[in-house]
Amino acid sequence: MTTSDLTASGSARTSPRMIAGFSDYLRIARFDHMTKNVFILPGIALALLLRGNATTEGPLDILWNVVIGFVAAVGVASANYVINEWLDRDFDRFHPEKSQRAAVQRRMFGPLVLLEYLLLLGAGLALASLVNDALFAACLLLAVSGITYNVKPIRTKDRPYLDVLSESINNPIRLLIGWAMVDAGSLPPVSLLLAFWFGGAFLMNSKRLAEYRDIVASDGRETLGLYRRSFRHYSENHLSVANLVHALLCAFFVAIFLIKYRIEYILLFPGIVTLFAVYYALALTPNSVARKPEKLYRARPVILASVATTVLFVFATFADIPALEVLASQHFIETGALHLLPSRP
Incomplete structure (x- = not known):
């Protein structure tokens, strides 16, 4: 199969490109992917368990931080998805499912995509700044991760093994976001x-x-x-x-x-x-x-x-299971007394 055959095959998956509507621009923000923010929850839970006595935040303050922080994280993540779909539109047409994405199927205008990205990013970072500096820094890291993963000349998604490591770094970043909602004075x-x-x-x-x-x-x-x-x-x-x-x-x-x-x-x-x-x-x-x-x-x-x-x-x-402490200390099975056992005739 030649490259031209493959190009034709990829093009065949796409319907005639119509001008994108408002709903298409919403689609590329992938709000349906917000389930990935579930990795924020362990950060919240572990910060409460390990740092609950150290934090100066009250229960209502933490609840406020969690609500605003989640919305901020969704905003920044959606901004990353916007540039992901826009910059990948010429490659996604070769993928069985991703060829149906709005950026592939519809004619979108770069300035509008950029405006959507900036609005989502700006809203996410602005909300994060209302909580604390630690949450703002974590959300900023999430935004930088989206740029390094998608944008040339770095574009780590094109580099073997580094593509996986650079994409998965969003997991500890989301952990940081959850932790910062509870305790802004420490790191996990x-x-x-x-x-x-x-x-x-x-x-x-x-x-x-x-x-x-x-x-x-x-x-x-x-x-x-x-x-x-x-x-x-x-x-x-x-x-x-x-x-x-x-x-x-x-x-x-x-x-x-x-x-x-x-x-x-x-x-x-x-x-x-x-x-x-x-x-x-x-x-x-x-x-x-x-x-x-x-x-x-x-x-x-x-x-x-x-x-x-x-x-x-x-x-x-x-x-609390004190018996498990034995797993964290040194213990040896002593065999020195074996010579005292009666020998076989």
Whole structure:
């Protein structure tokens, strides 16, 4: 198949381009993707548990921070989506689903897209500044992440492996946003930030693995390379090994956090392992929801594993189990007395 054939194939997925309407400009902001902001919730919960006594904020102040902070995060994230869809419009037409996006299907005007981006970004940062400087800085980091991921000459989404790491850094940033809503005077533990980063890398790499398997099977590897340049350097083996690396690094930093800050949280490990296993199985399933992380609420195994892990988290938060302290200290099985045992005849 030649490049011209592929171009024609990509064009065939698009209908005649009509001038975009107001609803099309709303679509590229992807407000339906706000479910990804669920990663803000652990930041709120862990800040309350670990820093609740240190914060000077009252319950009503924290509630205000959470409401305004969520709206601010949605605004900045939607601004990132706007430039994502606009700058990817010539590549998305080679993707089976993304070829139906408004920026591909409709004629949009660059100045209007830029205005939408600036309005959403400005509103998000302005709201964040009403809460505290820490939340403003975290939202600003989210905005910078969107620029480095999408905009040339950096455009990390075109670089193999760096594409996953740069996209998944939004996970610890969202953790920071949630933490700042409760305690603006500290940062989350580095082990927790790194665990969220590599956990997010596992999710994003699984998405790419699912896309690779499905699109190569249906349209060929050449089409996949036209959709995203980084895929030209990937193979199924590369993505599978990367998944293993991200999962191991996430588990390593999770273990550090659990042992240092609350040993009872070690009880969460079976739930965390189950979540990783279930999600990886989804990535290996044709046309699975792993390709659309914003739709994960439709994946029953993921929901069940998430609920079970949440129940374990609540239990471990309120249950003190001194016997588990043995896991955080050195113990050896002494064998020196074995020579005192009677020898066999």
